[in-house]
Each structure stands twice: as C-alpha cells, then as structure tokens.
Amino acid sequence: MADPAPDEQSPGPVADPTAGSSAVPDGTVGSTLAPGSPRVETGSEAAAPAAPPGTNVGRRMFFRQFAGEVVQSAVSVAGMAGALQRQSIEAANSILGPGGLASLTSQPVIDMTAPVSGAAAGFRTAFRWDVDAIYLIDQRRLPGELVEMRCTTAGEVAWAIREMVVRGAPAMGQAAAVGLALTAQAMAGSTPFVRRAAIRGSGTALINARPTAVNVRWAVERCLAAMESVGDVDAEGQVIADAIRHEAEAIIHEAAADHERLATIGLGLLPSPTDRPLQVLTHCNSGPLAGGQFGTALGVVQVAVHQGRQVHVFVEETRPYLQGARLTAWELAQAGVGHTLIVDSAAGWVFSKYTVDAVLVGADRVAANGDTANKIGTYPLAVMARRHGIPFYVCAPLASIDPSTADGQGIEIELRAADEVTSVRTAPIAPPGTPVLNPAFDVTPQDLITAIVTEAGVFRPPFGAQLTEAVAAAVAARTARTPARELPGSGPVDVPA
Numbered sequence: 334m335a336d337p338a339p340d341e342q343s344p345g346p347v348a349d350p351t352a353g354s355s356a357v358p359d360g361t362v363g364s365t366l367a368p369g370s371p372r373v374e375t376g377s378e379a380a381a382p383a384a385p386p387g388t389n390v391g392r393r394m395f396f397r398q399f400a401g402e403v404v405q406s407a408v409s410v411a412g413m414a415g416a417l418q419r420q421s422i423e424a425a426n427s428i429l430g431p432g433g434l435a436s437l438t439s440q441p442v443i444d445m446t447a448p449v450s451g452a453a454a455g456f457r458t459a460f461r462w463d464v465d466a467i468y469l470i471d472q473r474r475l476p477g478e479l480v481e482m483r484c485t486t487a488g489e490v491a492w493a494i495r496e497m498v499v500r501g502a503p504a505m506g507q508a509a510a511v512g513l514a515l516t517a518q519a520m521a522g523s524t525p526f527v528r529r530a531a532i533r534g535s536g537t538a539l540i541n542a543r544p545t546a547v548n549v550r551w552a553v554e555r556c557l558a559a560m561e562s563v564g565d566v567d568a569e570g571q572v573i574a575d576a577i578r579h580e581a582e583a584i585i586h587e588a589a590a591d592h593e594r595l596a597t598i599g600l601g602l603l604p605s606p607t608d609r610p611l612q613v614l615t616h617c618n619s620g621p622l623a624g625g626q627f628g629t630a631l632g633v634v635q636v637a638v639h640q641g642r643q644v645h646v647f648v649e650e651t652r653p654y655l656q657g658a659r660l661t662a663w664e665l666a667q668a669g670v671g672h673t674l675i676v677d678s679a680a681g682w683v684f685s686k687y688t689v690d691a692v693l694v695g696a697d698r699v700a701a702n703g704d705t706a707n708k709i710g711t712y713p714l715a716v717m718a719r720r721h722g723i724p725f726y727v728c729a730p731l732a733s734i735d736p737s738t739a740d741g742q743g744i745e746i747e748l749r750a751a752d753e754v755t756s757v758r759t760a761p762i763a764p765p766g767t768p769v770l771n772p773a774f775d776v777t778p779q780d781l782i783t784a785i786v787t788e789a790g791v792f793r794p795p796f797g798a799q800l801t802e803a804v805a806a807a808v809a810a811r812t813a814r815t816p817a818r819e820l821p822g823s824g825p826v827d828v829p830a
Contacts, residue, residue, distance in 0.1 A: 456635060456668050459504040459622045460511075465518070467511045469499045472622055476663040486519065487512035487535035494542040494549070497654070501623020502697040502733055503588055506548030508625075509539040510581035513556045517577040521570035528570055532560060532577075545706055545747045545774050547698040547735040556580045587811075589626040591730050591788035596632030599728050599786040600640075603633070604690055610643035610671060612690050614680065617651045617708035618660040619695035619728065630693040630728040631661065638670060646672040647683055651708055653753045653771065677710050684721040692718045696729035696785075703779030703796035704741030705729070709772055715781040724783040731787050736801040741776035749773050 460469045467490065468481040482498050484490045490512030493499050499508050516535045520528040536553040543549070559580035560573050568576075603611060617623075619630035628635055637644045646665055651657035658674055665672040675683060683689065692714060698706045705711075705727050718725040738744055751769035756762060763769075785792045789803045 456621045456628070456664055458626050459499055459501070460508055460625070462511050465515065467508060467515065469493055469508065470622065471498050472500055472660060473497055475622075475659050484512060485515055487516040487539055490515075491535070491538040491542040494539065500543075500656070501618060501625075502546035502548040502695070503592070503629065503730060504623050504625040505543065505546055506552035506625075506732065507581075507585045507588055509542075509549045510552040510556050510584045512539060513553060514574070514578040514581040517560070517570075517574040521574045523570060525566040525570075528573070529560075529566055532573075533557065543747055544745045545697050546733075547738075548732050551732050552581075552584050555584060585625060588624070588730065588732070591732075592624050592627035592629055592632050593636070594788040595629060595728060595730060595786055596627070596636045598788070598791060599630075599633040599693070599726060600636045602691070602724070602726065602784065602786065602791065603637075605642070606690075609688070610645040611637060612645045612647070612688055614647040614649070614683065614689050614692050614714075615661060616649045616657065616677075616692075616694050616711055616714055618656040618664070619693070620661060620664040622660050622664060623695065629730065630695045630726075631664065633693055633728060634665075634670060635668075638668065644670055646670060647680075647687075647689065648672050648674045649677045649680060649710065649714070650674060651710060652677055653757075654749075654773075655757075656708065677714075680714055681717045681721075684717060684723060689721075689723050691724045691726055693726050693728055696727050696733045697774060698738065698744055699727065699729055699734045699785060699800065700738045700740045700744060701734075701736050701801050702740045703782060703785060703792075703794055703800060704744070705777045705779070705782060705785070706741065706744045706746070706774045707777065709775050712775040712777045712781075715777045719781055725781060727777075727782050727785045729785060729787060731789060731804050731807045734787075734800050734804050736804050741778065744774075744776055746775070747773040 457470065459472075460467055462468065466483050466485045468483055469490075471478075471480045471482045473496070474480050482493060484493055487509070490499075490508050494505050494508065499505060513532065513535055517528075517532055520531045523531070536557055539553050540550045556577045559576040560568075563572050563576045565573075603613070605611070613634070615630055620628035620632070620635070623629070624632060631646075634644050634646060646661075648661050648665070649657045651661075662672060662674050694707050694711055694714070696705045696707050700706075707727070715725050735744075749771045751767075751771060754763070754769045754771050755767055779794045779796055782794060785796070785800070787803065789807060792799045792803070
C-alpha cells in the first residue's frame with residue numbers, strides 16, 4: 334500500500350530486535366498423558382543410520398533451528414537420507430546448552446523464553462529422528478519450557494498430532510510419515526496380513542487425527558504407495574519397512590528444499606525499503622515449528638535475515654490457542670528478529686497507522702480454486718488487508734494444495750474443545766458452562782488473496798486450473814527424477830511419487 338498520509342506516517346519499527354519482545358508470561362499447559370501416549374524424552378539418543386549407498390550429499394543451505402546457535406546444514410535436494418538424520422542428532426548436542434541431551438537428565442526443563450545473554454539462538458526445527466523414534470518439540474509447553482516428546486509408533490505420533498504437541502500442516506505431514514515408518518519397522522517380523530492391517534490402520538489414524546490439514550493424508554498416501562510398490566503382502570517385512578522409511582526421508586528432505594525455494598520466491602515479491610526495515614504482518618505460526626525443517630510464510634523472514642536484510646514482524650496473537658504469541662514470537666525472539674505482538678483485533682488499527690508492506694500467512698489446505706483454509710482469523714485479516722490496499726500472500730507448498738477439493742466449501746473444518754476458548758493457560762476467563770463454538774480454521778476466498786506463493790512459482794487469481802496443473806507437474810517431475818532401486822528380495826522398483 335502507499336505510505337500513510339503525513340499525519341499518519343509510520344514511526345518506523347516499534348520494537349528493538351535486541352530488546353526481547355516475547356511479551357508472553359511463562360507457564361505451561363498442564364497435561365496428563367493418556368495410557369500408551371508418547372513419553373517425554375529426557376535422556377539417551379540412538380545412533381543415526383548411515384546414508385544409503387549412492388547417497389550424493391551436496392550443498393543446500395537452510396536454517397537448522399536447534400539450540401544455542403544457528404546451525405546451517407548443507408544438504409542436497411535428493412539423496413539426503415542419513416545426512417539430515419546425522420545432523421539432527423549432532424545438532425541435539427548443542428540444542429540445550431553445553432550438556433546437550435544428556436543435560437536433560439539433571440535439568441529436564443530449560444527456560445528458553447529469551448536468548449541467553451540477549452544473543453540470537455536461531456530458528457529451531459520441529460523434530461528430529463533416529464532409528465527407532467521421532468523426538469517432537471512439545472509445542473504446547475512453549476514459550477516457558479523446551480521439552481522433547483519421544484514417539485516410537487504411528488499411534489503415538491497420531492496422539493501427538495491430535496493433542497497439538499506437533500502442529501502446522503507441513504510438520505504434521507512429515508511427522509506422520511516418520512510415524513508410519515516406525516510402525517512398519519516394528520511390524521517387520523509380523524505375518525503379512527497382520528503387518529498390512531497394522532500399517533494401513535495406522536495411516537487411517539494419522540489422517541483422522543486432524544482432518545483439515547491435507548499434508549498428513551498426502552504424506553501417508555505416499556508412504557502406502559511405497560509399500561505397494563515393493564509388493565505389499567508379498568514382500569518381506571524389512572523390505573516394506575525400508576521402502577516406507579526411504580519415502581518418509583524423501584518427504585522431509587523435499588520439504589526442506591521446497592520451503593526454502595518458496596520463501597526465496599516470496600521475498601522477491603516484497604519491497605526493499607532503504608530508510609526502514611521491511612515490515613510484514615503474520616497470523617498463527619508458519620516458521621520451522623510448523624514447517625518441519627524450514628518455515629513457509631515465516632520462511633520468507635528467515636531468508637530475509639539470511640540475506641542480511643532488516644525485518645520487523647507484526648505478530649498476531651492468534652486466539653484462542655495463541656500460536657502467534659507463544660510460538661511465532663518465541664521463534665523470532667530466539668532468532669533476534671524485531672517483532673511486535675498485537676491482539677488479533679488490532680490488525681486494522683495497525684494497517685491504518687503503520688506502513689505494512691505485506692501480510693504473510695501459511696495454509697493448512699488450498700482448494701483447487703484457490704480458496705484457502707488457515708488458522709481461524711485469517712479470513713477477516715484478508716478482508717482488512719484488502720480494505721487498506723495491503724498485499725495478502727498465502728505461502729504454501731504444493732503439498733498443501735488439494736486438487737480433489739473443488740473449493741472452500743468442501744474443506745472440513747475442525748471444531749476443537751470449549752476450554753481452549755473459556756480459559757487461557759488453564760485460568761478460566763468465562764463463566765462455567767458457557768456455550769462455545771471453537772472452529773480451528775476458516776476459509777479465505779480466493780478473490781481476497783493477492784497471490785499464492787509456492788516452490789513452483791507465484792499464482793494469482795483467478796486461479797483456474799493453474800494450481801492443479803502445478804501439482805500434477807510436480808508429481809510428474811518427481812516420478813521422472815526418482816531412479817529405480819534394487820531392494821532386497823525384489824527386482825528393480827520405481828520409487829513412487
């Protein structure tokens with residue numbers, strides 16, 4: 334939008350990046366683990382497996398977000414299995430201070446509300462994984478505590494997704510893929526029909542854990558296709574486990590590269606002011622905690638910081654679950670990025686008083702026509718952005734586009750528990766028994782979206798067949814570049830798209 338009138342000129346950035354602007358009280362969400370639920374990991378880790386034969390690890394820079402420093406990993410777009418695993422294990426040695434994971438034994442909860450001594454700690458990945466477990470940062474306990482939860486089965490991962498230990502559509506999809514791989518490995522010695530039933534049943538549980546986000550279904554279907562490609566019932570259990578594991582690794586590695594490409598494209602759409610920082614407003618959380626290894630909408634900020642640009646972010650608190658206040662503000666504080674927290678209803682006032690260069694949001698599902706489901710509150714934000722002439726960009730990987738859903742009317746909207754609205758951090762804010770309607774998402778019509786930014790490029794309304802054609806082209810390209818591999822007990826098999 335144009336700069337404000339002289340009497341409404343922006344005073345410039347309203348928060349000092351070094352001032353520590355988290356502005357969120359410490360505290361934790363009390364939660365009692367259900368029987369069979371995942372365990373909070375406070376100790377040992379297993380050695381990571383070696384990369385498969387023929388792995389060609391090249392150089393691709395993206396932010397690793399584990400702990401006392403920014404860890405920049407070099408990985409290639411393809412053949413990265415093992416490299417990220419080793420690096421995530423190695424990075425864990427610095428995640429929680431000098432003692433690494435071992436320090437959790439004597440100090441299970443680490444105060445991470447602000448960088449140590451005011452220094453930027455960097456962005457952090459949502460999870461790491463090894464041979465027999467995935468370790469999820471328990472996002473319910475941020476910003477006051479940094480704790481990992483260890484999951485060893487798809488059922489445990491489904492529980493973690495449903496309870497929002499891990500959240501964000503891309504991160505949930507990646508975690509689901511690893512969870513399915515863990516179950517496949519555990520069932521490798523079972524009879525074929527029992528093994529297939531367990532794997533397919535686990536896939537259904539993962540998909541149903543939180544139905545709005547399409548990435549979980551997409552990831553599970555890719556892993557099941559990998560199982561079918563090596564013989565399903567007829568193949569040996571270890572062959573199936575290896576196939577699913579390789580597919581899960583590919584999903585994670587591709588996402589890291591795709592999100593980095595998406596974010597770089599997104600930054601190219603934004604201005605480069607010379608007299609002030611680039612100023613953007615974001616809703617919910619779309620950083621690495623939501624993206625898995627790299628952010629989507631907040632990934633644009635990651636790329637800008639990596640390029641040395643000054644950025645200031647207006648962070649909406651994102652009622653009722655407070656992902657903006659608890660997670661986005663925490664990520665930005667850890668990375669030393671200037672930001673200001675606002676209540677959701679203040680966005681219109683901010684638009685009228687400050688120069689906001691763009692609104693950046695992620696997506697849990699994009700319908701074929703461009704209608705976009707994202708965290709509740711996104712739709713009115715798009716309306717206000719249109720009123721003030723501010724570009725509204727949806728930053729979403731192609732994996733979040735659902736060609737099978739024609740428009741937003743076909744997107745299932747998750748309804749969540751009443752206590753998320755009637756209380757904050759377990760403190761009641763409404764009379765007992767107050768009726769509540771708590772939709773987790775809303776749908777922004779495609780005509781309110783300035784552009785949808787993907788790793789394949791920028792798409793603008795009316796979208797027509799652009800989005801579905803881009804998804805089809807990506808699937809075809811992935812199939813074409815994926816070589817056949819020889820698996821034990823089988824002939825050459827094309828790795829599925």
